[in-house]
Amino acid sequence: MIKFDKVVKRFGANTVLNELDFHVKPRERVTLIGPSGSGKTTILRLLMTLEKVTSGTIQVNGDYLSHMRRGGDKLVPADEKHLRQVRKKIGMVFQQFNLFPNMNVLRNITEAPVRALGKPRAEAEKRGMELLEMVGLADKADQHPSRLSGGQQQRVAIARALAMEPEILLLDEVTSALDPELVAGVQSLLIEIARNSDLTILCVTHEMHFARDISNRVLMFDQGQIVEEGPPDQIFGEPSEQRTRDFLQAVLSA
Template identity: 70%
Template sequence: MPLSDNAPATEPGPAPGTAPDPGGPLIRFEQVVKKYGDNVVLRELDFNVAAGERVTLIGPSGSGKTTILRLLMTLETINGGVIWVDGQPLTHMHKNGKLVKASEAHLRQARKKIGMVFQQFNLFPNMTVRRNITEGPVHTLGVDKEEANRRAAELLDMVGLANKIDAHPTQLSGGQQQRVAIARALAMRPEILLLDEVTSALDPELVAGVLDVLRDIAQSTDITMLCVTHEMGFARDVSNRVLMFDAGRIAEEGPPEQIFGDPQEERTKTFLKAVLDG
Protein backbone atom coordinates (compact mmCIF):
# COMPACT_ATOMS: atom_id res chain seq x y z
CA MET A 1 0.00 0.00 0.00
CA PRO A 2 1.52 3.39 -0.96
CA LEU A 3 2.37 5.84 1.78
CA SER A 4 0.15 8.84 2.33
CA ASP A 5 1.74 12.27 2.77
CA ASN A 6 1.42 11.95 6.53
CA ALA A 7 2.05 8.24 6.91
CA PRO A 8 5.25 7.12 8.62
CA ALA A 9 7.87 5.92 6.16
CA THR A 10 8.02 2.65 8.07
CA GLU A 11 4.63 1.41 6.89
CA PRO A 12 4.46 -1.32 5.73
CA GLY A 13 8.22 -1.99 5.98
CA PRO A 14 10.74 -2.09 8.82
CA ALA A 15 11.39 0.89 11.05
CA PRO A 16 14.14 3.24 9.89
CA GLY A 17 16.91 4.33 12.22
CA THR A 18 18.21 7.78 12.89
CA ALA A 19 19.66 9.99 10.18
CA PRO A 20 23.25 9.16 9.21
CA ASP A 21 26.09 11.36 10.39
CA PRO A 22 26.85 14.21 7.94
CA GLY A 23 30.33 12.77 7.47
CA GLY A 24 29.02 9.26 6.90
CA PRO A 25 28.30 7.33 3.68
CA LEU A 26 27.12 9.25 0.63
CA ILE A 27 24.58 6.49 -0.11
CA ARG A 28 22.95 4.41 2.59
CA PHE A 29 20.29 1.74 2.08
CA GLU A 30 18.66 0.90 5.39
CA GLN A 31 16.46 -2.19 5.55
CA VAL A 32 15.13 -1.41 2.06
CA VAL A 33 12.34 -3.63 0.74
CA LYS A 34 11.11 -3.58 -2.85
CA LYS A 35 8.28 -5.76 -4.10
CA TYR A 36 6.42 -6.20 -7.36
CA GLY A 37 3.22 -7.86 -6.25
CA ASP A 38 4.25 -11.04 -4.44
CA ASN A 39 7.75 -10.92 -5.93
CA VAL A 40 10.24 -9.57 -3.37
CA VAL A 41 13.12 -8.03 -5.33
CA LEU A 42 15.06 -6.50 -2.42
CA ARG A 43 14.92 -8.11 1.01
CA GLU A 44 15.64 -5.68 3.86
CA LEU A 45 18.76 -4.55 2.07
CA ASP A 46 21.50 -2.73 3.98
CA PHE A 47 24.53 -1.30 2.22
CA ASN A 48 26.60 1.88 2.09
CA VAL A 49 28.67 3.67 -0.52
CA ALA A 50 31.26 6.21 0.59
CA ALA A 51 31.84 9.52 -1.20
CA GLY A 52 34.27 8.96 -4.07
CA GLU A 53 33.94 5.18 -3.89
CA ARG A 54 33.41 3.12 -7.04
CA VAL A 55 31.16 0.14 -6.36
CA THR A 56 30.11 -2.47 -8.90
CA LEU A 57 27.08 -4.71 -8.53
CA ILE A 58 27.27 -8.13 -10.17
CA GLY A 59 24.96 -11.12 -10.14
CA PRO A 60 22.35 -12.94 -12.22
CA SER A 61 19.50 -11.17 -13.97
CA GLY A 62 16.60 -10.53 -11.62
CA SER A 63 18.78 -10.33 -8.51
CA GLY A 64 17.85 -6.70 -7.81
CA LYS A 65 20.88 -4.83 -9.17
CA THR A 66 19.13 -2.50 -11.61
CA THR A 67 16.30 -1.98 -9.14
CA ILE A 68 18.82 -0.37 -6.78
CA LEU A 69 19.77 2.16 -9.44
CA ARG A 70 16.15 2.88 -10.34
CA LEU A 71 15.33 3.47 -6.67
CA LEU A 72 18.18 5.96 -6.40
CA MET A 73 16.88 7.78 -9.48
CA THR A 74 13.38 7.75 -7.87
CA LEU A 75 12.05 5.89 -10.91
CA GLU A 76 10.67 3.31 -8.47
CA THR A 77 9.29 3.58 -4.94
CA ILE A 78 10.32 1.44 -2.00
CA ASN A 79 7.96 -0.68 0.09
CA GLY A 80 9.95 -0.42 3.30
CA GLY A 81 13.05 1.06 4.87
CA VAL A 82 14.79 4.30 3.95
CA ILE A 83 17.35 5.37 1.35
CA TRP A 84 19.68 8.18 2.41
CA VAL A 85 21.79 10.32 0.07
CA ASP A 86 24.34 12.72 1.51
CA GLY A 87 22.79 12.42 4.95
CA GLN A 88 19.26 13.22 3.77
CA PRO A 89 16.36 10.84 3.09
CA LEU A 90 15.83 10.36 -0.64
CA THR A 91 12.25 9.23 -1.15
CA HIS A 92 11.05 10.55 2.20
CA MET A 93 11.28 13.83 4.06
CA HIS A 94 10.99 15.06 7.62
CA LYS A 95 7.55 16.31 8.65
CA ASN A 96 6.29 16.83 12.20
CA GLY A 97 9.16 14.76 13.58
CA LYS A 98 8.49 11.80 11.26
CA LEU A 99 9.75 10.53 7.94
CA VAL A 100 6.91 10.72 5.40
CA LYS A 101 6.64 10.21 1.67
CA ALA A 102 8.59 12.88 -0.18
CA SER A 103 6.91 15.66 -2.11
CA GLU A 104 7.67 16.15 -5.80
CA ALA A 105 9.70 19.25 -4.92
CA HIS A 106 11.86 17.20 -2.53
CA LEU A 107 12.39 14.54 -5.21
CA ARG A 108 13.39 17.12 -7.83
CA GLN A 109 15.99 18.55 -5.45
CA ALA A 110 17.29 15.09 -4.51
CA ARG A 111 17.67 14.05 -8.16
CA LYS A 112 20.14 16.87 -8.80
CA LYS A 113 22.82 14.95 -6.91
CA ILE A 114 22.47 11.87 -9.12
CA GLY A 115 23.12 11.15 -12.80
CA MET A 116 22.37 7.93 -14.61
CA VAL A 117 23.45 6.34 -17.88
CA PHE A 118 20.99 3.71 -19.06
CA GLN A 119 21.30 0.62 -21.24
CA GLN A 120 19.56 2.48 -24.05
CA PHE A 121 21.03 5.85 -24.91
CA ASN A 122 17.75 7.82 -24.59
CA LEU A 123 19.07 10.78 -26.57
CA PHE A 124 16.57 13.20 -28.09
CA PRO A 125 16.73 12.42 -31.84
CA ASN A 126 15.42 15.85 -32.87
CA MET A 127 18.21 17.67 -31.00
CA THR A 128 21.88 18.03 -31.83
CA VAL A 129 24.48 16.52 -29.55
CA ARG A 130 25.08 20.01 -28.18
CA ARG A 131 21.44 20.48 -27.19
CA ASN A 132 21.18 16.97 -25.77
CA ILE A 133 23.97 17.89 -23.36
CA THR A 134 23.00 21.51 -22.59
CA GLU A 135 19.23 21.22 -22.14
CA GLY A 136 19.43 19.81 -18.60
CA PRO A 137 21.98 22.27 -17.19
CA VAL A 138 20.17 25.27 -18.73
CA HIS A 139 16.59 24.37 -17.85
CA THR A 140 17.07 22.37 -14.65
CA LEU A 141 20.17 23.89 -13.05
CA GLY A 142 19.78 27.42 -14.42
CA VAL A 143 23.23 27.44 -16.04
CA ASP A 144 23.62 30.17 -18.68
CA LYS A 145 23.87 28.95 -22.26
CA GLU A 146 27.43 30.11 -22.81
CA GLU A 147 28.70 28.16 -19.80
CA ALA A 148 26.58 25.14 -20.74
CA ASN A 149 28.03 25.16 -24.26
CA ARG A 150 31.57 25.45 -22.91
CA ARG A 151 30.97 22.53 -20.55
CA ALA A 152 29.45 20.46 -23.38
CA ALA A 153 32.54 21.04 -25.53
CA GLU A 154 34.83 20.03 -22.65
CA LEU A 155 32.89 16.85 -21.96
CA LEU A 156 32.71 15.87 -25.62
CA ASP A 157 36.47 16.31 -25.81
CA MET A 158 36.77 14.05 -22.75
CA VAL A 159 34.75 11.29 -24.42
CA GLY A 160 36.52 11.70 -27.77
CA LEU A 161 33.65 13.30 -29.69
CA ALA A 162 34.61 16.98 -29.89
CA ASN A 163 33.93 17.00 -33.65
CA LYS A 164 30.38 15.66 -33.22
CA ILE A 165 28.92 18.55 -31.22
CA ASP A 166 26.54 19.64 -34.01
CA ALA A 167 25.66 16.14 -35.22
CA HIS A 168 22.31 14.48 -34.56
CA PRO A 169 22.11 11.12 -32.73
CA THR A 170 21.02 9.34 -35.93
CA GLN A 171 24.39 10.29 -37.44
CA LEU A 172 26.29 8.51 -34.67
CA SER A 173 27.14 4.88 -34.00
CA GLY A 174 25.75 3.17 -30.92
CA GLY A 175 29.05 3.54 -29.10
CA GLN A 176 29.20 7.23 -29.94
CA GLN A 177 25.64 7.74 -28.74
CA GLN A 178 26.46 6.06 -25.45
CA ARG A 179 29.48 8.31 -25.00
CA VAL A 180 27.23 11.33 -25.59
CA ALA A 181 24.86 9.93 -22.96
CA ILE A 182 27.78 9.75 -20.51
CA ALA A 183 28.72 13.36 -21.30
CA ARG A 184 25.08 14.41 -20.83
CA ALA A 185 24.95 12.80 -17.39
CA LEU A 186 28.22 14.46 -16.34
CA ALA A 187 27.01 17.85 -17.60
CA MET A 188 24.60 17.94 -14.65
CA ARG A 189 27.62 17.81 -12.30
CA PRO A 190 26.18 14.97 -10.21
CA GLU A 191 27.80 13.77 -7.01
CA ILE A 192 26.82 10.21 -7.94
CA LEU A 193 26.97 8.54 -11.36
CA LEU A 194 24.85 5.43 -11.88
CA LEU A 195 25.73 3.10 -14.76
CA ASP A 196 23.21 0.44 -15.78
CA GLU A 197 24.70 -2.14 -18.15
CA VAL A 198 25.83 0.69 -20.40
CA THR A 199 27.42 -1.63 -22.98
CA SER A 200 24.66 -4.25 -23.22
CA ALA A 201 22.99 -2.63 -26.25
CA LEU A 202 26.25 -2.18 -28.17
CA ASP A 203 27.84 -4.30 -30.85
CA PRO A 204 30.87 -6.11 -29.38
CA GLU A 205 33.40 -4.02 -31.32
CA LEU A 206 32.00 -0.80 -29.79
CA VAL A 207 32.14 -1.92 -26.15
CA ALA A 208 35.84 -1.23 -25.58
CA GLY A 209 35.58 2.45 -26.52
CA VAL A 210 32.79 3.13 -24.03
CA LEU A 211 34.53 1.21 -21.26
CA ASP A 212 37.77 3.11 -21.89
CA VAL A 213 35.90 6.40 -21.42
CA LEU A 214 34.45 5.19 -18.13
CA ARG A 215 37.86 3.99 -16.95
CA ASP A 216 39.25 7.46 -17.67
CA ILE A 217 36.41 9.09 -15.72
CA ALA A 218 36.96 6.75 -12.78
CA GLN A 219 40.68 7.46 -12.72
CA SER A 220 40.55 11.22 -13.31
CA THR A 221 37.60 12.35 -11.16
CA ASP A 222 36.40 11.86 -7.60
CA ILE A 223 32.80 11.19 -8.62
CA THR A 224 31.03 8.38 -6.76
CA MET A 225 30.14 5.55 -9.15
CA LEU A 226 27.62 2.76 -8.70
CA CYS A 227 27.74 0.39 -11.64
CA VAL A 228 25.76 -2.64 -12.77
CA THR A 229 27.65 -4.66 -15.36
CA HIS A 230 28.41 -8.10 -16.76
CA GLU A 231 31.79 -6.84 -17.98
CA MET A 232 33.93 -8.48 -15.32
CA GLY A 233 37.22 -7.07 -16.60
CA PHE A 234 35.79 -3.55 -16.33
CA ALA A 235 34.48 -4.27 -12.83
CA ARG A 236 37.91 -5.49 -11.79
CA ASP A 237 39.63 -2.41 -13.24
CA VAL A 238 37.46 0.42 -11.90
CA SER A 239 35.95 -0.84 -8.64
CA ASN A 240 37.03 -0.21 -5.09
CA ARG A 241 34.45 -2.78 -4.01
CA VAL A 242 32.33 -5.42 -5.72
CA LEU A 243 28.96 -6.66 -4.42
CA MET A 244 27.63 -10.02 -5.57
CA PHE A 245 23.82 -10.03 -5.52
CA ASP A 246 21.55 -13.02 -5.47
CA ALA A 247 17.77 -13.08 -4.85
CA GLY A 248 17.65 -9.50 -3.58
CA ARG A 249 20.47 -9.82 -1.07
CA ILE A 250 24.23 -9.36 -0.98
CA ALA A 251 25.74 -12.83 -1.21
CA GLU A 252 29.32 -11.60 -0.93
CA GLU A 253 31.27 -8.34 -1.09
CA GLY A 254 34.89 -7.34 -1.12
CA PRO A 255 37.66 -5.72 -3.13
CA PRO A 256 37.78 -6.85 -6.77
CA GLU A 257 40.97 -8.82 -6.33
CA GLN A 258 39.27 -10.93 -3.67
CA ILE A 259 35.90 -11.34 -5.40
CA PHE A 260 37.44 -12.30 -8.74
CA GLY A 261 40.58 -13.98 -7.46
CA ASP A 262 39.40 -15.80 -4.33
CA PRO A 263 35.60 -15.75 -3.93
CA GLN A 264 34.43 -17.29 -0.68
CA GLU A 265 30.75 -18.04 -1.38
CA GLU A 266 29.69 -20.91 -3.60
CA ARG A 267 27.06 -18.73 -5.28
CA THR A 268 29.73 -16.22 -6.29
CA LYS A 269 31.94 -19.02 -7.63
CA THR A 270 29.20 -20.54 -9.77
CA PHE A 271 28.11 -17.14 -11.12
CA LEU A 272 31.62 -16.07 -12.08
CA LYS A 273 32.33 -19.45 -13.69
CA ALA A 274 29.19 -19.12 -15.82
CA VAL A 275 29.97 -15.53 -16.86
CA LEU A 276 33.69 -15.94 -17.47
CA ASP A 277 33.43 -19.32 -19.19
CA GLY A 278 30.47 -18.18 -21.26
Protein backbone atom coordinates in the same frame (compact mmCIF):
# COMPACT_ATOMS: atom_id res chain seq x y z
CA MET B 1 27.18 8.93 0.21
CA ILE B 2 24.50 6.27 -0.39
CA LYS B 3 22.75 4.41 2.41
CA PHE B 4 19.96 1.84 2.13
CA ASP B 5 18.40 0.98 5.49
CA LYS B 6 16.24 -2.16 5.53
CA VAL B 7 14.91 -1.37 2.06
CA VAL B 8 12.17 -3.63 0.75
CA LYS B 9 10.95 -3.44 -2.83
CA ARG B 10 8.07 -5.58 -4.01
CA PHE B 11 6.38 -5.83 -7.37
CA GLY B 12 3.07 -7.43 -6.49
CA ALA B 13 3.85 -10.67 -4.67
CA ASN B 14 7.46 -10.68 -5.90
CA THR B 15 9.99 -9.36 -3.36
CA VAL B 16 12.96 -8.02 -5.34
CA LEU B 17 14.86 -6.44 -2.42
CA ASN B 18 14.43 -7.93 1.03
CA GLU B 19 15.39 -5.62 3.94
CA LEU B 20 18.54 -4.55 2.12
CA ASP B 21 21.23 -2.77 4.15
CA PHE B 22 23.73 -1.30 1.76
CA HIS B 23 26.11 1.66 1.64
CA VAL B 24 28.59 3.38 -0.65
CA LYS B 25 31.21 5.76 0.75
CA PRO B 26 32.06 9.13 -0.85
CA ARG B 27 34.31 8.71 -3.91
CA GLU B 28 34.00 4.94 -3.70
CA ARG B 29 33.48 2.95 -6.91
CA VAL B 30 31.20 -0.02 -6.30
CA THR B 31 30.04 -2.59 -8.84
CA LEU B 32 27.06 -4.89 -8.39
CA ILE B 33 27.28 -8.30 -10.04
CA GLY B 34 24.92 -11.26 -9.98
CA PRO B 35 22.33 -13.08 -12.07
CA SER B 36 19.57 -11.28 -13.95
CA GLY B 37 16.60 -10.62 -11.69
CA SER B 38 18.69 -10.45 -8.51
CA GLY B 39 17.71 -6.81 -7.79
CA LYS B 40 20.78 -4.95 -9.05
CA THR B 41 19.08 -2.59 -11.51
CA THR B 42 16.23 -2.04 -9.04
CA ILE B 43 18.76 -0.39 -6.71
CA LEU B 44 19.68 2.09 -9.45
CA ARG B 45 16.04 2.74 -10.32
CA LEU B 46 15.24 3.47 -6.68
CA LEU B 47 18.13 5.94 -6.53
CA MET B 48 16.87 7.66 -9.69
CA THR B 49 13.36 7.69 -8.14
CA LEU B 50 12.04 5.73 -11.11
CA GLU B 51 10.66 3.33 -8.50
CA LYS B 52 9.50 3.87 -4.93
CA VAL B 53 10.54 1.81 -1.92
CA THR B 54 7.94 -0.51 -0.40
CA SER B 55 9.50 0.04 3.04
CA GLY B 56 12.77 1.16 4.54
CA THR B 57 14.69 4.35 3.74
CA ILE B 58 17.35 5.59 1.32
CA GLN B 59 19.73 8.46 2.06
CA VAL B 60 21.99 10.32 -0.36
CA ASN B 61 24.82 12.35 1.18
CA GLY B 62 22.92 12.54 4.47
CA ASP B 63 19.60 13.61 2.92
CA TYR B 64 16.66 11.25 2.78
CA LEU B 65 15.75 10.41 -0.80
CA SER B 66 12.75 8.15 -0.35
CA HIS B 67 11.34 10.22 2.53
CA MET B 68 11.39 13.74 3.93
CA ARG B 69 11.01 15.19 7.39
CA ARG B 70 7.76 16.80 8.45
CA GLY B 71 6.86 18.28 11.82
CA GLY B 72 10.29 17.73 13.35
CA ASP B 73 11.65 14.21 13.08
CA LYS B 74 8.63 12.53 11.51
CA LEU B 75 9.47 10.84 8.19
CA VAL B 76 6.86 10.80 5.44
CA PRO B 77 7.14 9.66 1.80
CA ALA B 78 8.96 12.28 -0.27
CA ASP B 79 6.97 14.55 -2.56
CA GLU B 80 8.07 15.37 -6.11
CA LYS B 81 9.72 18.65 -5.15
CA HIS B 82 11.92 16.91 -2.57
CA LEU B 83 12.77 14.11 -5.01
CA ARG B 84 13.85 16.59 -7.68
CA GLN B 85 16.12 18.42 -5.23
CA VAL B 86 17.95 15.34 -3.98
CA ARG B 87 18.03 13.76 -7.46
CA LYS B 88 20.16 16.66 -8.73
CA LYS B 89 23.12 15.01 -6.99
CA ILE B 90 22.74 11.88 -9.13
CA GLY B 91 23.51 11.21 -12.79
CA MET B 92 22.76 8.00 -14.64
CA VAL B 93 23.89 6.38 -17.87
CA PHE B 94 21.37 3.81 -19.10
CA GLN B 95 21.63 0.68 -21.25
CA GLN B 96 19.80 2.50 -24.02
CA PHE B 97 21.16 5.91 -24.86
CA ASN B 98 17.83 7.79 -24.59
CA LEU B 99 19.11 10.79 -26.54
CA PHE B 100 16.63 13.34 -27.88
CA PRO B 101 16.44 12.56 -31.63
CA ASN B 102 15.23 16.05 -32.56
CA MET B 103 18.20 17.80 -30.90
CA ASN B 104 21.80 17.91 -32.01
CA VAL B 105 24.54 16.44 -29.84
CA LEU B 106 25.47 19.69 -28.09
CA ARG B 107 21.88 20.53 -27.23
CA ASN B 108 21.34 16.99 -25.90
CA ILE B 109 24.09 17.78 -23.40
CA THR B 110 23.09 21.35 -22.54
CA GLU B 111 19.30 21.14 -22.32
CA ALA B 112 19.11 19.72 -18.79
CA PRO B 113 21.72 22.06 -17.23
CA VAL B 114 19.86 25.04 -18.70
CA ARG B 115 16.38 23.90 -17.72
CA ALA B 116 17.00 22.00 -14.47
CA LEU B 117 20.02 23.85 -13.06
CA GLY B 118 19.28 27.30 -14.49
CA LYS B 119 22.69 27.64 -16.14
CA PRO B 120 23.10 30.37 -18.78
CA ARG B 121 23.07 28.73 -22.20
CA ALA B 122 26.49 30.10 -23.14
CA GLU B 123 28.01 28.62 -19.97
CA ALA B 124 26.27 25.28 -20.56
CA GLU B 125 27.50 25.18 -24.16
CA LYS B 126 31.08 25.94 -23.12
CA ARG B 127 30.98 23.09 -20.61
CA GLY B 128 29.24 20.88 -23.16
CA MET B 129 32.06 21.37 -25.65
CA GLU B 130 34.62 20.59 -22.95
CA LEU B 131 32.81 17.32 -22.22
CA LEU B 132 32.55 16.46 -25.90
CA GLU B 133 36.29 17.03 -26.18
CA MET B 134 36.80 14.68 -23.21
CA VAL B 135 34.73 11.90 -24.79
CA GLY B 136 36.36 12.41 -28.20
CA LEU B 137 33.35 13.84 -30.03
CA ALA B 138 33.99 17.58 -30.27
CA ASP B 139 33.59 17.34 -34.07
CA LYS B 140 30.08 15.86 -33.69
CA ALA B 141 28.50 18.75 -31.75
CA ASP B 142 26.16 19.72 -34.63
CA GLN B 143 25.22 16.16 -35.61
CA HIS B 144 21.93 14.51 -34.64
CA PRO B 145 22.00 11.17 -32.78
CA SER B 146 20.78 9.23 -35.82
CA ARG B 147 24.06 10.05 -37.56
CA LEU B 148 26.17 8.54 -34.77
CA SER B 149 27.23 4.96 -34.05
CA GLY B 150 26.01 3.24 -30.90
CA GLY B 151 29.36 3.79 -29.22
CA GLN B 152 29.29 7.47 -30.10
CA GLN B 153 25.73 7.82 -28.79
CA GLN B 154 26.74 6.24 -25.49
CA ARG B 155 29.65 8.66 -25.21
CA VAL B 156 27.20 11.53 -25.69
CA ALA B 157 25.00 10.01 -22.97
CA ILE B 158 28.01 9.91 -20.63
CA ALA B 159 28.80 13.56 -21.37
CA ARG B 160 25.15 14.46 -20.80
CA ALA B 161 25.17 12.80 -17.35
CA LEU B 162 28.39 14.60 -16.38
CA ALA B 163 27.02 17.96 -17.57
CA MET B 164 24.63 17.91 -14.60
CA GLU B 165 27.67 17.99 -12.27
CA PRO B 166 26.52 14.98 -10.23
CA GLU B 167 28.15 13.78 -7.04
CA ILE B 168 27.04 10.22 -7.83
CA LEU B 169 27.16 8.49 -11.22
CA LEU B 170 25.05 5.39 -11.81
CA LEU B 171 26.00 3.04 -14.65
CA ASP B 172 23.40 0.49 -15.74
CA GLU B 173 24.82 -2.11 -18.13
CA VAL B 174 26.18 0.75 -20.22
CA THR B 175 27.80 -1.44 -22.88
CA SER B 176 25.15 -4.15 -23.20
CA ALA B 177 23.47 -2.51 -26.22
CA LEU B 178 26.75 -1.94 -28.09
CA ASP B 179 28.34 -4.00 -30.82
CA PRO B 180 31.26 -5.99 -29.37
CA GLU B 181 33.93 -3.91 -31.13
CA LEU B 182 32.62 -0.72 -29.48
CA VAL B 183 32.54 -2.03 -25.91
CA ALA B 184 36.22 -1.62 -25.03
CA GLY B 185 36.33 2.05 -26.03
CA VAL B 186 33.36 3.04 -23.87
CA GLN B 187 34.65 1.00 -20.93
CA SER B 188 38.09 2.60 -21.19
CA LEU B 189 36.51 6.06 -21.19
CA LEU B 190 34.50 5.29 -18.05
CA ILE B 191 37.52 3.83 -16.25
CA GLU B 192 39.48 6.98 -17.08
CA ILE B 193 36.65 9.20 -15.80
CA ALA B 194 36.39 7.12 -12.62
CA ARG B 195 40.10 7.34 -11.87
CA ASN B 196 40.40 11.05 -12.61
CA SER B 197 37.36 12.41 -10.79
CA ASP B 198 35.87 12.61 -7.30
CA LEU B 199 32.66 10.93 -8.41
CA THR B 200 31.02 8.25 -6.33
CA ILE B 201 30.19 5.51 -8.84
CA LEU B 202 27.68 2.68 -8.56
CA CYS B 203 27.80 0.30 -11.49
CA VAL B 204 25.73 -2.68 -12.62
CA THR B 205 27.40 -4.86 -15.24
CA HIS B 206 27.73 -8.38 -16.57
CA GLU B 207 31.21 -7.52 -17.91
CA MET B 208 33.44 -8.98 -15.22
CA HIS B 209 36.70 -7.54 -16.57
CA PHE B 210 35.12 -4.08 -16.55
CA ALA B 211 33.89 -4.67 -12.98
CA ARG B 212 37.41 -5.61 -11.90
CA ASP B 213 38.99 -2.54 -13.52
CA ILE B 214 36.54 0.19 -12.46
CA SER B 215 35.77 -0.88 -8.87
CA ASN B 216 37.15 -0.39 -5.40
CA ARG B 217 34.57 -2.87 -4.11
CA VAL B 218 32.42 -5.54 -5.74
CA LEU B 219 29.13 -6.86 -4.35
CA MET B 220 27.67 -10.18 -5.39
CA PHE B 221 23.86 -10.07 -5.40
CA ASP B 222 21.37 -12.90 -5.45
CA GLN B 223 17.64 -12.89 -4.67
CA GLY B 224 17.66 -9.31 -3.40
CA GLN B 225 20.47 -9.78 -0.91
CA ILE B 226 24.23 -9.26 -0.78
CA VAL B 227 25.83 -12.69 -0.88
CA GLU B 228 29.43 -11.50 -0.66
CA GLU B 229 31.44 -8.29 -0.96
CA GLY B 230 35.08 -7.32 -1.11
CA PRO B 231 37.83 -5.80 -3.25
CA PRO B 232 37.92 -6.98 -6.88
CA ASP B 233 41.00 -9.15 -6.42
CA GLN B 234 39.30 -11.08 -3.65
CA ILE B 235 35.90 -11.46 -5.32
CA PHE B 236 37.32 -12.51 -8.68
CA GLY B 237 40.38 -14.32 -7.36
CA GLU B 238 39.31 -16.04 -4.14
CA PRO B 239 35.55 -15.71 -3.55
CA SER B 240 34.50 -17.22 -0.24
CA GLU B 241 30.90 -18.09 -1.13
CA GLN B 242 29.93 -21.02 -3.33
CA ARG B 243 27.16 -18.95 -4.96
CA THR B 244 29.75 -16.40 -6.08
CA ARG B 245 32.05 -19.11 -7.42
CA ASP B 246 29.19 -20.72 -9.35
CA PHE B 247 28.10 -17.39 -10.85
CA LEU B 248 31.59 -16.38 -11.92
CA GLN B 249 32.29 -19.78 -13.41
CA ALA B 250 29.09 -19.56 -15.46
CA VAL B 251 29.70 -16.00 -16.63
CA LEU B 252 33.41 -16.28 -17.39
CA SER B 253 33.04 -19.57 -19.27
CA ALA B 254 30.16 -18.33 -21.42
